[in-house]
Amino acid sequence: MRKILCVLSALCWLSVPALSQSYPDRPITMIVPYAAGGPTDTVARIVSEKMGRELGQRVIVENVAGAGGTLGSARAARSEPNGYTLLLNHIGMSTAPTLYPGSTDPLTAFEFIGLVADVPMTIVARRSFPSNTLQELVEYAVKQGDKVSYAHAGAGTASHICGMLFAAETGAQPLTIPYKGTGPAMIDLLGGQVDFMCDQTTNTTNQIQAGEIRAYAVTAAHRIPALPNVPSVNEAGLGKMELSIWHGIYTPKGTPQEVRRRLTSALQAALADTAVLERFRQLSALAVSREEATPEGLKSKLTAETARWKKVLAVETQK
């Protein structure tokens, strides 16, 4: 169809490069497929601000939440491939093909801009939760069964797969409560309406430091500087729960190469910015290297992770 239109219009030979040269001449939307105020939203807001300054146009975050991030991803995939709609999503891009058959295939529906950051997770509970250590939490959760509630952001999200690993390692079967993101889940955890969750440090660090919630472990090999009193899952005897949440930026398939190149270089500039790095450091997010903040870096991560989670989820969903 496009070819036919091009034959009819001599101008079409000029239009793509011309478009790319003036890009961007209006604000850009960055879709975050989870609720506002949550961990992915936080990463997006930190990066988008600096990317916008680099590009000379605002990058506005839009939260399109639901169905474990697949609604927002589908919206992004369907939008015009002109560089004015981006998607920032995390590890959920690699679990979705297994858990939501027939949903947008991330490997074929998008162009890749680059990886962004890796973020560890924390096992946390409401302040009045009656366990002092991870061991006590495990014992309590196993004993209480579905009288204990676990919040997550929908099937395939970081909080969901972390809870799944927790259940696999400990045998606990808490009542699971899905939210449209861990932003709203955190509000309920703070309010004591839900008992515990496993969530990224980008959403839990401030509340842990303020003593508003309890923290039992961080899903990293070692303790992390921002939370020196929180043991690693290794130390606490749950080493198989080591989990780091990677993030990437995508555009719809067909976005012109020159536009993608500009976006990748804006991302790389954001990840070299001292203010961005300082915000990341405070929340224990680790910016990726310049080599990983590339289309190839993101594509190879997504390919490997999609294969990895297909295997893990095949086992876990059979149980």
Ligand code: ASP
């Ligand atoms: N990324 C989700 C959010 O931003 C949380 C999750 O994946 O667990 O709310």
